[in-house]
Amino acid sequence: MIQRNIAGIISALSMSIVSAHAQSAAENDIRGPQDLINIPVTPSLLEKWQPLLYTGGGLLLIALALWFYLRMKRQPEVAISPADRALSELNQILRQAEATTAEDYAARTSEIIRSYIRAQFSISAPNQTTEEFLSGAKNHAQFAGHHALLEDFLQTSDVVKFAASGLSLDAKKQLHACGDRFVRETKQSNSTGGKS
16 A cells, blocks of 8 residues: 555656646747847957058048148249259359369360250250351351350360360369350340340
């Protein structure tokens, strides 16, 4: 009989466990949707650097805009005339006359005058020998009255350059004065339409 009682108790317990389990499953089924579970996501590398990239891009755009603004605002360069350029270069080399050898001084002054003639009168003086240029210059109205001065200047420069003849400081100053005078006189005659 004890065995029967024990069997009855076990049977009753198992029924109550099964019914409790069935009841909790039914309650869970009726309760409705659950709250969302927040699963943490680590941000990507781009997301981490995104504020810095936006800031850098913005600063770059501001810098470019400022550069363009300043570039457009800059005053246009004033074109310097060939005569003014030649006079400036002649004065610059005169300031260096003591430190410059005679050959270099004569070559540089000759180059300045030839470049001036090329720019001012569109005559290809730098590509010709002195004799070729002087014979061609006789036919140009721009050099009327200045041919002797130009001839003296170019021949003096050639003697110093090619004969290795020395030039004292006074001789360098005279060569400078001759080139300066030629530029000033041809500048005036060219601006007055070839009239001296």
